[in-house]
Amino acid sequence: MSKAEKRAPVNEQSDDDLIRKVQEGDPRSFDILVKRYQKRVYFLAYRMVKSHDPADDIAQETFIKAYFAIGSFKIGYSFYTWLYRICMNLSINFLKRRKFVMPECRFREEASPLEREAGGADPSKDFILKEMRDNIERAMDSLPPKYKSALILRVYEDMSYEDIAKTLKISVGTVMSRLFRARERMHDMLKEYKERES
């Protein structure tokens, strides 16, 4: 490691540098990587499993697996793509084991844009928004894991088709196909809810 690298603030060190240090046996560098990606990993897991405790467990397990496998990680590849892949696999495995997922809304500190628009003063509008939110969540949760994972990475992580393909280890064509099918199902389910409400 060069002197410049040594003097650089911790949060400015690149993923590759930190990974190299971890591979050479420096555990503090791994701590930095954990702190850098802990939120993204947690939220990814949460969006998949819709529950805090399993999401917390999955997020921790993601980093543990990454630690023990970091020796085989090739410097130059995207670390966060690799992390996401581990997290997705753990989440999908969890969903396969647990068929029914009850969505949780435990930590809500800020209102959604829809709620703010609505002003929050009209209870009937609040109810409608809540209903809509619940429907969207329900529709999302009912998606098969492979469609849900692609949609979550696209909608929440704003990943490109190529990054999604790398993360899920599928082709770009498959990414397009899965997103299309996810949206078709979402549309069919929400249309049904809308017709019921009207």
Next chain:
Amino acid sequence: MKCRRFDRLISLFLDGRLDRDGEKELKGHLSECERCAGKLALLESVEGSAKSIETIEPPVEYWDTFSRRVAERIDARKKESPAHGLREAIGGVFSRPRLKLKIAAGLASIALVVIAGKMYMDHHGRGFLSPKKITRAYKRARHEPIEGEKQTDLSAETVVGRGKTIPEQFKAKGESAVMDLQEVKESGLSGTEGDKDVRSKKVQRPAQTEALDQASAPTPDSPDDALSETRKQPVEKAVSTEPGQRHGDEGKKLEGPSREEKHAREDRIHEAETVFGRKRGKKAEPEDADITDGKVAVRTVMLPDHYMVNGTKIPKVEYNDTLMHDYKLRELIQRWKLHIEKSPHDSLNHEGYMQIATAYYLLAKLSGDPAVISAGTRLIENYIDRIEDPALKDRLRHTLIDINSLKLNGNP
């Protein structure tokens, strides 16, 4: 159906993956199609809402302690399984590029040394699976000459001359005599005369015949010793079953072999040798029962339970045989008859005569057919006139009597 195509374009449009032409086409369709326009609007609002709705934030303490909790779990995992630690250690070793290179270089050099050593050993024929050793072993098994090695003489004469016993299949009961092929030739058996002359020449070797009679089993040390030893071996009766063993004849025994029987025995031994020699890779002698130019015919061989006649196996039939079917008996008769006609001087023909007679007796006994009885009677009478050997004549006459007695008794 048309809208189906635009559904895919809607999905691509939402992700910003449509080119200008595609976007233009979609917008043109949306202006006309209410269904597709409504679909696009719904999906846009859903995805927009989903981003804003799904805001869930754990408390700050959660994030502050997250990395510590991860570190604790890692330590716990390491302590839990030594294999895990070992795997990690190994993984750690292989994660260092320089060390990996050194290990790879070391393994490569070891492999090179092993390969070079193997090639050297193979080249000098010292490897335990070297091609040279394999080739030698193969040639030895096939008795082929090996370059640079002293050849073992595996000719029948040498083998037999060493006093090696004839294989069991060629040995009749009690037979252990061996004769040297060269000796047979020298004795004058290699003449062009007919049967009588051959027999007279056999008579001219009484000393050797007696030596054969008086010999004991040899244990040779050298080919010459073996030869002298084998001459001393007794020549016992070769025939395992005697058609002479019939009702009323149990007490009757021949007191020592007659001259013709001895000659016949010698011929059989000689033929067995020749067959044995042929089995050892020697070429078969020309098939001719006449002894011409030192070459003895290889046509019949007597074995414990059958005869080899012209390459065909003929079962040996006995007087008290109850298992042979009539078609088998007829076949046996035909084969012997054919052989005797074609090779009148074959030394094993006397066996053939008795086999035919015995077969006719059994056939007559089975069928009770007068035609069989009369045919058998005619043939055996013919043989009796032809044969000179009085003992054989006598045996054939006895069989003829038995067959005729069946006719009289009307035995089925």
